[in-house]
Amino acid sequence: MDPIREHAMLQARRYFFSRSAAGLGGAALASVLNPKLFAAEPATTAANDPMKTFGNMQILHHAPKAKRVIWLFMADAPSQLDLYDYKPKLQEYFDKDLPESVRNGQRITTMTSGQQRFPCAPSVFKFNQHGKHGAWISELLPEIASIADDICIVKSMKTDAINHDPAITFIQTGSEIPGRPSAGAWLSYGIGSPNQDLPAFVVLHSRLAPGSATQALFSRLWGSGFLPTKHAGVALRSVGDPVLYLSNPPGVSADVRRKMLDGLAALNQKHLVEQGDPEIAARIAQYEMAFRMQTSVPDLVDTSKEPKHILDMYGPEVTQPGTFASNCLLARRMAERGVRFTQVFLRGWDHHGSLPGSIKQLVKTADQPSAALIKDLKQRGMLDDTLVVWGGEFGRTVYSQGTLTKDNYGRDHHPRNFTMWFAGGGIKPGIVHGETDDFSYNITDKPVHVHDLNATILHCLGIDHERLTYSFQGRDFRLTDVHGKVIKDILV
Numbered sequence: 001m002d003p004i005r006e007h008a009m010l011q012a013r014r015y016f017f018s019r020s021a022a023g024l025g026g027a028a029l030a031s032v033l034n035p036k037l038f039a040a041e042p043a044t045t046a047a048n049d050p051m052k053t054f055g056n057m058q059i060l061h062h063a064p065k066a067k068r069v070i071w072l073f074m075a076d077a078p079s080q081l082d083l084y085d086y087k088p089k090l091q092e093y094f095d096k097d098l099p100e101s102v103r104n105g106q107r108i109t110t111m112t113s114g115q116q117r118f119p120c121a122p123s124v125f126k127f128n129q130h131g132k133h134g135a136w137i138s139e140l141l142p143e144i145a146s147i148a149d150d151i152c153i154v155k156s157m158k159t160d161a162i163n164h165d166p167a168i169t170f171i172q173t174g175s176e177i178p179g180r181p182s183a184g185a186w187l188s189y190g191i192g193s194p195n196q197d198l199p200a201f202v203v204l205h206s207r208l209a210p211g212s213a214t215q216a217l218f219s220r221l222w223g224s225g226f227l228p229t230k231h232a233g234v235a236l237r238s239v240g241d242p243v244l245y246l247s248n249p250p251g252v253s254a255d256v257r258r259k260m261l262d263g264l265a266a267l268n269q270k271h272l273v274e275q276g277d278p279e280i281a282a283r284i285a286q287y288e289m290a291f292r293m294q295t296s297v298p299d300l301v302d303t304s305k306e307p308k309h310i311l312d313m314y315g316p317e318v319t320q321p322g323t324f325a326s327n328c329l330l331a332r333r334m335a336e337r338g339v340r341f342t343q344v345f346l347r348g349w350d351h352h353g354s355l356p357g358s359i360k361q362l363v364k365t366a367d368q369p370s371a372a373l374i375k376d377l378k379q380r381g382m383l384d385d386t387l388v389v390w391g392g393e394f395g396r397t398v399y400s401q402g403t404l405t406k407d408n409y410g411r412d413h414h415p416r417n418f419t420m421w422f423a424g425g426g427i428k429p430g431i432v433h434g435e436t437d438d439f440s441y442n443i444t445d446k447p448v449h450v451h452d453l454n455a456t457i458l459h460c461l462g463i464d465h466e467r468l469t470y471s472f473q474g475r476d477f478r479l480t481d482v483h484g485k486v487i488k489d490i491l492v
Contacts, residue, residue, distance in 0.1 A: 064462030065426025156434020212348025238322025387425025451484035
């Protein structure tokens with residue numbers, strides 16, 4: 001909500017608490033007797049249509065299928081033509097110009113707009129059918145192919161943006177313009193976290209595969225925008241302390257740190273009473289979370305007690321901190337501990353040239369850990385209430401960028417259609433949703449917009465995307481802006 005309304009509510013709360021000593025004492029006693037009563041942060045939404053709470057228990061808009069989300073974000077846009085969108089007829093068009101009737105004057109980037117030709121480049125990789133429903137999956141992804149019956153492949157995704165930064169910003173925040181809260185921040189704000197010792201929203205960045213070309217990722221992609229800053233994602237590091245300054249400095253014990261924080265909290269509380277700035281309250285909460293994370297985070301990232309068969313399932317890089325395999329395992333451990341939204345970034349899919357050779361290297365990094373995460377969650381009985389999302393910000397063109405040969409080509413950005421897959425958390429397993437034309441250039445059946453994607457993610461968690469709002473600068477904002485519809489065909 002806007003700062004003026006938040007300030008008014010703080011004033012009302014101070015009035016109430018200053019005259020409710022007995023009530024506070026009862027609340028304190030209850031928290032000692034049963035801390036789980038206070039495990040979830042009550043949600044706050046637009047005043048005219050709130051997500052209601054009863055005592056300290058959250059009442060969602062509808063019964064949720066998922067309790068948490070793990071988003072394996074393939075930043076830089078993987079090629080759907082070489083991974084999931086099988087186009088056998090395209091072989092007939094090798095090195096022939098893309099028909100104008102297919103492109104139909106649609107925009108292209110400045111990177112290929114100067115080309116004299118747009119020669120079609122069929123994938124050099126073989127595809128085979130997998131699972132009970134015969135999903136076509138590239139030979140590049142044998143491990144993901146092995147879980148075909150557990151995932152829902154959506155081939156008809158589309159977006160509005162044609163370049164990386166606005167496209168990633170759009171899929172993460174619902175707007176191409178920076179400044180909006182990210183999806184994880186919206187979930188933290190809406191339903192909080194059942195774990196008081198870890199953030200509701202955690203971000204993991206994976207090391208680049210050898211020879212990968214990549215785009216920059218900015219912290220606003222997991223930021224809180226105009227929401228209170230305590231809802232921003234916490235990015236864990238793979239070198240040194242997982243979080244900066246997590247360890248106490250030499251000579252400072254845990255007791256001394258506790259006294260320091262208590263003193264700082266008292267000063268901040270005094271300032272809060274005087275100023276009524278909600279960011280001061282967020283700062284107090286963040287200091288307390290940081291103190292609790294000193295114990296919880298080292299335990300989280302210590303995978304030394306994981307059984308060997310689990311480590312083997314994720315692949316040989318799982319014991320190397322910062323690798324995609326290690327981060328997928330950490331994502332499962334976070335899910336076990338109640339982290340509401342975990343985002344694992346894997347960059348390097350920006351294959352404008354030499355795609356066949358480059359993508360071979362990257363799938364070695366991505367394939368086995370992605371499948372292992374699904375298998376691991378499933379064997380623990382956690383897949384049913386964990387929504388896993390896999391995909392990037394847009395797709396790749398059927399025409400070659402640069403020189404085309406029989407075994408080499410590049411692909412430009414393509415927002416018209418791309419492929420993502422989903423698993424668990426209320427999603428129908430083993431199905432393929434949507435279809436594209438013979439050139440993987442236009443959607444021919446069941447289009448799914450980025451706003452629809454975010455609406456569906458919220459729906460799986462029990463949230464009506466039209467009702468989770470926040471008042472800012474005179475209007476109510478939401479993750480899906482004024483758009484979006486739930487993709488009911490892929491829900492159980």
